[in-house]
Amino acid sequence: MTRKTDSHILNERSLILFKSLVEHFIQDGQPVGSRTLARDTNLDLSPATIRNIMADLEDLGLLSSPHTSAGRVPTIQGYRLFVDSLLRVTNLDHEQIERIRNELNPDQDIRNLMQKTSSTLSEITRLASVVTLPRSEGQSLQHLEFMPLSDNRILVILVVNDREIQNRIIDTARTYTQSELQQATNYLNEKFAGKHLNAIREEIIKELERMKDNVNQLMQIAIEMAQKAFENGEQSSDYVMAGHTNLMDVAELSDIEKLKKLFDSFNQKRDILHLLEQSIHARGVKIFIGEESGYDVLDDCSIVTSPYEVDGRIMGVLGVIGPTRMEYQRVIPIVDITAKMLGSALNSQH
Amino acid sequence: MTRKTDSHILNERSLILFKSLVEHFIQDGQPVGSRTLARDTNLDLSPATIRNIMADLEDLGLLSSPHTSAGRVPTIQGYRLFVDSLLRVTNLDHEQIERIRNELNPDQDIRNLMQKTSSTLSEITRLASVVTLPRSEGQSLQHLEFMPLSDNRILVILVVNDREIQNRIIDTARTYTQSELQQATNYLNEKFAGKHLNAIREEIIKELERMKDNVNQLMQIAIEMAQKAFENGEQSSDYVMAGHTNLMDVAELSDIEKLKKLFDSFNQKRDILHLLEQSIHARGVKIFIGEESGYDVLDDCSIVTSPYEVDGRIMGVLGVIGPTRMEYQRVIPIVDITAKMLGSALNSQH
DNA sequence: ATTTAGCACTCTCACCACGAGAGTGCAAAA
DNA sequence: TTTTGCACTCTCGTGGTGAGAGTGCTAAAT
Structure with missing residues (x-):
């Protein structure tokens, strides 16, 4: 040569x-x-x-x-x-943009919105799609409520970020009266409303320290309950998925064994989550081609991701999974615009 | 001959x-x-x-x-x-029964419990499994709360059946003050707590009739809000599914086209729901073999279902989907016992 | 110095023939 | 009523064959 x-x-x-x-x-x-x-x-x-x-x-x-x-x-x-x-990216026609905007209606709770985003994304790209739930760091407590279930069991309702509701059940050492609960609720709402969950956790720890000296009965009850309510930490990160059956059409994945492994890893969520996390640090569309992902099951796949942000803060990631032989120039702008629209949908929820 | x-x-x-x-x-x-x-x-x-x-x-x-x-x-x-x-049904060994009992921990919210039930069922049978969410008829309201989100938008929190929480967002004609909301909350809680959702809906309609004459300002606000809160009816029936990848191992379904149609119908949910509804009327295990189901996509499949009940009332259905050639004598008792255990798990939530 | 034409070569794939293997149905014997 | 014997049928794996597509290389043309 x-x-x-x-x-x-x-x-x-x-x-x-x-x-x-x-x-x-x-x-x-x-x-x-x-x-x-x-x-x-x-x-x-x-x-x-x-x-x-x-x-x-x-x-x-x-x-x-x-x-x-x-x-x-x-x-x-x-x-x-x-x-x-x-690659020269194609322009999206306005019809598609309008479609995305319409589907991503902000007037629904977080999970539905994510679900809708994912299914829309998968329908338009005709690929499988994932959307991570917004990470909980930005979560600020709006309101907190205790509700007795049975002896020693209390249902805690946390309203965060205006419309997301988390509920947890805590076991308590003894049975509290309705009025004790009410007072604790008032006290904690006054003290913590508007603050970020992480900040609240820190404050609770400090309060627990201080409490050894100052034994105000009411405060003690309240803080103890708050501790239990907030202790089971972050909801572990998670995603919703849609359209994985689209992958069954692509010839490269016609091997049913491979396909099963791929679907299993979607259910497992672990590998996919790790991969998505790599995309959460930088702005803009990111592409993993074939073996670049580092996961065997994805060897024949490419993943196109983009983080979505609210108020300039990156909250999560969405993307599509398809064969390495995918129509990048069509898919990339769709992923891009969907991330932006999801961001603005979340933004207008405030 | x-x-x-x-x-x-x-x-x-x-x-x-x-x-x-x-x-x-x-x-x-x-x-x-x-x-x-x-x-x-x-x-x-x-x-x-x-x-x-x-x-x-x-x-x-x-x-x-x-x-x-x-x-x-x-x-x-x-x-x-x-x-x-x-068929002579095999006895379950105690290990498996214990396993099911352990997984079906009553101390979690409804959706998680159903999810867990489904994944356990699919793992033990090595088939795909579905569990419908309990039907909402038996739902009685425990507590109701209004929370202002922004002007003209109110978050409604309904606590039903002790631990299930539904939240809905309603748009109102005007902005209500905090104290108006508080009064409405108190009034409605007093009036409706403990009653079934259906009964509440009926009562609201009656109240709206009566209100034309008796114009108590407070009551009017409360009932109007209640009407909006309860109007978006039943959550449409739904199910959770697990282990559908198990079906990818069975030789009868190696045709990827068929498999895709099957998976699509799982996502669609409509056909499967219709089928499951047929099983909700009678007690005990019911089996649909191949074409008996009446749905083309299920021609090569059998479905083994059983309703689950609380306090003698049938609340929902669970079951497995596998090839017609499935180990009925092993699967049937598993479905049976899982339905019973799910019933008792739900029962002990009260 | 590139580019092109010509050509031998390689590999896949569809097609066909063929024989082994498995299982059947039927007639006649037990 | 059951069994033996036997011809028959169908599938499936194997191997051969030829068409088709595309290559690499050499030598000629630009």
């Missing part, structure tokens, strides 16, 4: 060819041959020339061929180059 | 053979031939005799053969006879 400089090899012409090849392959999933490219690009080159170029691209690790007499297929690095440098 | 009476044909010997054949087929999914049966029953008959008997059973519609030189396979009617008359 003759030695050439990179700039020589990755010139504009080869990039045009490469881009065309990737687009072809994304379209119909078949390895692309030199004849096809000669026909469908307007470079006016013979198949032989194109073969030479493709051989170079293969040497660079951008293409590979399944076997000698098949055409060529992009590698992971090939896709990476494609999405990073060659 | 010689004419024989039914009693002649369906004698004990043929039933033993038939039962053995079904058990064989359930075990390994292969059509069963005369040789196999001759070997594995202790009837001491030659394959030829067994062939004659099998031909009779085929005439009766209990068996069929995929092709001339395969063995035989039970038909839907065959399975029906098998589960109705021949």
Whole structure:
């Protein structure tokens, strides 16, 4: 093989060819041959020339061929180059934008909103979609209520962020009277309303310290109950998912064993959550292609994610999961705009 | 063909053979031939005799053969006879019973409990499992709370049945003061606490009638708000599902197209709900075999359901979905006992 | 120095034939 | 009524074959 400089090899012409090849392959999933490219690009080159170029691209690790007499297929690095440098994102038509805006009606509780977001996203992209629940750090307590269930069991209702309701059941050492509960409720609401849950937890710890000296009966009851109410920490992070059956249509995943492993990992949630977390630190759309994700089950998949934010703070992540051979230029802007619209839907809930 | 009476044909010997054949087929999914049966029953008959008997059973519609030189396979009617008359249910070992009891911890909210029930059921049976949420008819209001969100928007919290919390957002014609809300809350709690939701709805309608004459300002506000709070009726019936990936292992459903249709109908929920409703009227385990269900997507599936009850009232249904060739004698008692345990878990929540 | 034409080569895939294996149904014997 | 014997049928795995697609290389053309 003759030695050439990179700039020589990755010139504009080869990039045009490469881009065309990737687009072809994304379209119909078949390895692309030199004849096809000669026909469908307007470079006016013979198949032989194109073969030479493709051989170079293969040497660079951008293409590979399944076997000698098949055409060529992009590698992971090939896709990476494609999405990073060659891809021209399509504009969304207003119809789709309107559709998303309509579905993401802010007048529903958080979980429904996330569910709706996910199903809309999966329908529009025709892929599987995930949306993490907003992380609880930004949560501020609006109101708190105790309600006796039976002896020694109390239902705690926490209203956070205006419309999200968490309820927890706590076991108490003894039975409290209705008026004790009422007083504790008043005291705690006055003391904690408007504050962030984390701040409240810290304050409770401090109060517990101080209480050793100052034994005000009422305060003691209240703080003890508050401690129990808030102790079972964060709701562990979680996501909702929709449209995973869309993945059953894609030929690359026709192996039912692989598909099962993939679906199982969706149910398990652990791996997917780890992956999504990687996307929560930086703004904007992020793409994991094939093995880049680091999880075996996702080897044949790409994941396109974007964090969504409220008041400039990143609250969670959403994204789609599809075959590596997905229509990136169509999917990326959809994920992007959906994240933004989810952010503004959450914002208008305040 | 010689004419024989039914009693002649369906004698004990043929039933033993038939039962053995079904058990064989359930075990390994292969059509069963005369040789196999001759070997594995202790009837001491030659394959030829067994062939004659099998031909009779085929005439009766209990068996069929995929092709001339395969063995035989039970038909839907065959399975029906098998589960109705021949099946001897196995006893559950105490370990499994204990496991179910442990997982169905009453100290969690309804939805979690149902989720847990479903996943436990699917793990033990290694099939897909559904559990409907308890129907809301039995719901009695324990407590009601209004909480202002923003101008003209109020969050309503309903506590029903001790631990289930429903929250709804209502839009009001004007903004109410804190004290108006408080008074309305007190009034409504006093009037409606302990009553069933349906009864409350009826009473609200009556009150609206009466109100035309008697214009007590406070009452009017309260009833108007109550009307809005309760108007968006029943939460439509719903179910949780678990373990659908278990179905991806069964050979009968290896056709990915069918599987997709099946999964889609799980997501759609409509068909499955209709089916489950058929089981809510009668006590005890009910079995739908193959086409009996009436839904095309379930043609290759059987569904084993049982209603669960609290205080003798049927509250919902649970069940498993698997291939027609499922281990009925193992699955049936599991479904049965799970329904009972779910009932008693719900019962001990009071 | 590139590009192209020509050509031999390789690999897949659909098709077909073929034989082994499993199981049947039927007629005649037990 | 049951069994033996036997011809028959159907599936399934194997191997061969040829068409089709695409490649790489060499030599000619630009």
